[in-house]
Amino acid sequence: MRITDVQVIVTCPGRNFVTVRITTDDGVTGVGDATLNGRELAVASYLQDHLAAQLIGRDPLRIDDIWHYLYRGAYWRRGPVTMTAIAGVDTALWDIKGKVAGLPVYQLLGGRARDGITVYGHASGATVEETVEAAAGYLSRGYRAVRLQSSIPGLDSTYGIGGVAAAGAHAYEPADAALPTENVWDTDAYLAHVPSLFEVARRELGPTPRLLHDVHHRLTPNEAARLGKELEPFHLTWMEDPVPAEMQDGYRHLRHHTTTPIATGEVFSSIYDCQTLITERLIDYIRTTVVHAGGITHLRRIFDLAALYDIRSGSHGATDLSPVCLAAALQVDTAIPNFGLQEYMPHTPETDEVFPHSYRFEDGLMYASEEPGLGVDIDLEKAALYPYKPASLPVNRLRDGTMFHW
Numbered sequence: 001m002r003i004t005d006v007q008v009i010v011t012c013p014g015r016n017f018v019t020v021r022i023t024t025d026d027g028v029t030g031v032g033d034a035t036l037n038g039r040e041l042a043v044a045s046y047l048q049d050h051l052a053a054q055l056i057g058r059d060p061l062r063i064d065d066i067w068h069y070l071y072r073g074a075y076w077r078r079g080p081v082t083m084t085a086i087a088g089v090d091t092a093l094w095d096i097k098g099k100v101a102g103l104p105v106y107q108l109l110g111g112r113a114r115d116g117i118t119v120y121g122h123a124s125g126a127t128v129e130e131t132v133e134a135a136a137g138y139l140s141r142g143y144r145a146v147r148l149q150s151s152i153p154g155l156d157s158t159y160g161i162g163g164v165a166a167a168g169a170h171a172y173e174p175a176d177a178a179l180p181t182e183n184v185w186d187t188d189a190y191l192a193h194v195p196s197l198f199e200v201a202r203r204e205l206g207p208t209p210r211l212l213h214d215v216h217h218r219l220t221p222n223e224a225a226r227l228g229k230e231l232e233p234f235h236l237t238w239m240e241d242p243v244p245a246e247m248q249d250g251y252r253h254l255r256h257h258t259t260t261p262i263a264t265g266e267v268f269s270s271i272y273d274c275q276t277l278i279t280e281r282l283i284d285y286i287r288t289t290v291v292h293a294g295g296i297t298h299l300r301r302i303f304d305l306a307a308l309y310d311i312r313s314g315s316h317g318a319t320d321l322s323p324v325c326l327a328a329a330l331q332v333d334t335a336i337p338n339f340g341l342q343e344y345m346p347h348t349p350e351t352d353e354v355f356p357h358s359y360r361f362e363d364g365l366m367y368a369s370e371e372p373g374l375g376v377d378i379d380l381e382k383a384a385l386y387p388y389k390p391a392s393l394p395v396n397r398l399r400d401g402t403m404f405h406w
C-alpha cells in the first residue's frame with residue numbers, strides 16, 4: 001500500500017478549518033484536522049509546501065515511522081505549527097488504518113474502556129443570573145458538567161462571552177474578525193467577580209453538577225492561588241489555564257496554596273510541554289488534544305504518561321477544532337484508561353454539512369463512531385463553497401493600554 005495523494009483543504013463554513021486528506025493506491029482515503037485558529041495558512045503551507053511531497057510513495061500503515069520522520073526530520077522541533085501539521089497527517093493515517101482493518105480506531109487503541117464520553121458544555125451570560133440560567137439549561141439537556149463564564153462588571157467584553165454582552169448575543173466564536181479586535185482587561189474586576197458567580201451557581205444548581213471555569217491564561221501564580229482558594233467552597237471540577245502555559249514553575253506556587261483542581265494544556269503541542277506538570281502532579285487534568293498535540297500517536301503518549309500520575313484527560317474541544325478532530329478525540333476518549341472529560345461545543349449546521357460524521361450526543365454523553373476509521377469525512381464540493389476568510393483571535397490590553405494575555 002502506498003500514499004499517492006496529499007490534499008490540504010482550507011474551508012470556511014462560518015470559520016476557517018484546515019483538513020489533510022490522504023489517498024492511497026487502492027483508493028482508501030483518510031482525513032485529519034490541521035486547524036490552528038488565526039494561523040491556519042501557516043499550517044496549510046507547512047503541509048503543502050514542505051510535507052506533502054515527502055509523503056508520496058510511503059506506506060501509510062507505518063504511522064509511527066512517519067510520525068518520527070516528520071518530527072525528527074523537521075530539525076526545528078515542536079511548536080504549534082509543526083505539531084498541528086504532523087497531527088493532521090497522523091490523524092489521516094489512523095483513519096486509513098482503521099478502514100483497512102475494518103475497525104473504528106478506538107479498537108486499534110486497546111478497545112472500549114467506557115460506555116460513553118462525558119462532555120461539558122459552555123454556559124455564558126451577561127450577568128451571573130443569566131450565566132447560571134444557561135448552565136441550568138445545559139443540565140436540563142442531560143449535560144453532567146458545565147463551564148461557566150460570565151461578563152465582568154465594568155468590562156465591555158471578556159473571554160467566553162460573545163462581543164459586547166448584549167442580551168442573547170453569546171454565540172461566542174473566536175477568530176471572527178479579519179484583524180484582532182482589542183479587548184480591555186481588568187484583573188481586579190475579574191477577581192472580585194468570579195467567586196460570586198460560583199456562589200450563586202452552587203446555591204441555584206446544588207452540589208452535584210460538575211462546574212468548571214476557564215481563567216484563560218490571565219493570572220499571575222499568586223492571583224491564581226487567591227482565586228483557587230476563594231473557589232474551594234464551591235468544589236469546581238477544574239479551574240482552567242489559571243496562568244500562562246509557559247509559566248510552568250508558577251504551577252508549583254499555585255499547587256501549594258489551593259486544592260481547587262487545575263486543568264491546562266490546550267495550547268501545548270508536545271509531551272515535553274507537559275512533562276514537568278504531569279510528573280510533579282501540578283495539574284489534575286491535561287487538556288491536550290489530537291489536532292494541536294501531534295495527532296493520535298503523540299496524544300496517546302501524553303495520556304499514558306499522565307495515567308502514571310493519576311492525571312486525567314480533559315481534551316480541548318472548542319468550535320475552532322473541526323469535527324474531524326472531535327471524531328478522532330472521541331476515539332481516543334473511548335479507549336484510554338484515564339479519561340476525565342471532553343469539551344464539546346456543537347459546530348454550526350454548515351460545518352456539520354462540510355464534515356459529515358457519525359459520532360453523536362445523547363443525554364450528556366457522546367459516542368464515537370463505530371464505522372471503520374474515524375467515522376468522519378470532508379465533502380469536497382461543499383468545502384469548496386466556503387473559501388478562506390482572513391480571521392484573527394482577539395487581543396487584550398489592560399486599562400492603561402499595556403498589552404496583556406488574551
Ligand code: CS2
Pocket residue numbers: 037174214216266316317318320343393
Ligand atoms: C478556550 C477556547 O474552549 C476553551 O477552553 O480556551 O475557546 C480557546 O479560546 C480557543 O480554542 C482559541 O482558538
Ligand code: MG
Pocket residue numbers: 214216240241266
Ligand atoms: Mg480554554
